[in-house]
Amino acid sequence: MRVLFAAPTRLWDEWAPALQAACPEIELCRDGAPESFDALIYAPGYPEDGSTLDFSPFVNARLVQSLWAGVERIVTNETLTQPLCRMVDPGLAIGMTEYCLGWAMRAHLGMDSQLQDGVWRNELVPPLASERGITVLGMGELGRSVAGTLARLGFRVTGWSQSGRPVEGIEVLPGDRLGDALSRAEILICLLPDTAETRGLMNARTLSLLPEGATLINAGRGTLIDEGALIEALEAGRPGHAVLDVFQIEPLPADHPFWSHARVTVTSHIAADTRPTTAATVAAENLRRAMRDEPLLHRVDRARGY
Template sequence: MRVLFAAPAKYWPAWGPALTAACPEMDLCRDGDPASFDALIYAPGYPEDGGPLDFTPFTRARVVQSLWAGVERIVTNPTLTQPLCRMVDPGLALGMRDYCIGWAMRAHLGMDRYAQDGHWRNGLVPPLAQDRQVTVLGMGELGRSVALALAGLGFRVAGWSASGRSVEGIEVLAGPQLPQALARAEILICLLPDTPQTRDLLDAERLALLPPGATIINAGRGTLIDDAALLPALQAGLGHAVLDVFRQEPLPPEHPFWAHPRVTVTPHISAETRPETAAHVAAENLRRAMRGLPLRHLVDRKRGY
């Protein structure tokens, strides 16, 4: 099969060898006649002249396999008529699990309360995990992984998703129950995709539903939280916000998040797609496309993910 690597050149040194090793029967190319390709492997930023990719000439392509979990930058492309598959990388899920557990434990244990200033604060004893309520917004592959890991540590975990689809071992609240999901969230972990329904989901009204002192960990999409509402919410009693994703990245140096004492900025490192594991996911879908088998992680264009 002939496949176009439709991704920025900076990704080729890592992804080219990994993809070729995972799928040696593939002829992986960086350019060529669009009509000659059976599939595309895509990442945002291609083509590198800044314009959107025109998928119209790719008349033979049976699948467009995204290298990223998020597909909001391609799913609305009107020329894209080929099946689109998002990346569900086991390595990415493990990285997200580790990030969210780390920051949730830091919030739970109150690690930042113990300033190294010579004062003996032995009255600041954290509760047990079984006494702490955590809510995970978004119960896809990443949300389920994080929720189950935290439940395994003893936290009282609930999930929320628009559909409310059940997850064994986790209480999952459905769309209209978002207020209840927020009201219980001493620690709120946000892992929702970027869709018209999730943008600014956490506005001033919904942020006010969180318990006093609550911690938000947003590792999903920067559009989920209304930036203009977050800082007043922190002033009004929200405890802390750990933010890994933003509307503009890199986050400008002058942005008020950097200087706020109850905001922690991390530079979009919560979960990275890892070529050594993700290449096998892409290879499996390419083989399925060539054999006419159902594709894995096919994007629902109406839902946007």
């Protein structure tokens, strides 16, 4: 099986050994005649001259396997007619769960209120997890992992997705009940993909539906939030604090007001990463399925964008 590594050169040394170990039967190549390839392993930034990849010549490719969970930078490519699959990496889910759990617990326990200034604040006793409402926007692989972990710790967890598809152990509200989901969110965790429906979803109106003093954690996509509206909403206390890992422009410009805002914590898109050691096995399974004409894992629905 001949596979093109259609990804930036800097990724080769880390990914090639993992992919070849997981799927030794493949011939992994960095270039060659397009019609000679049975599949492509793809990551944004290819081609490296800044042009858009033309998938038309890859007439024999049965699969385009993305290395990233997000596919917004490829799904709109009109030359892409081959099956496209996003990456659902177990390591990515673990990393995202740990990030969201850490920041949620920091907010829940009020850690930042315990100033080391000599003042005894014995009255600042946090509630139990069962007394705290957390809402997770986006109930895909990552959202289910985060919501399930928080629920097992005893938090009152509400999930929200456009479809409202049921998730065992979690109450999931459908698209038309976004207001209800937000009103329960003493802690709001945003893990939505970048689609036409999610861009700007958190705006002046929806932010105002949060409980006073709520904490917003966005580790999904920066396009979800109207950044100007969020700054104004923080001044009004809804939310009371925002932990932001993703932004409309990345890297976040040094003069962006988020950096200096007292109610914003910026992390540099580090919530979770795709790890070759765990992701390569997912790619290998899809490569084998493609060659056997079997259903592919995590195939992208072009109409939905993910």
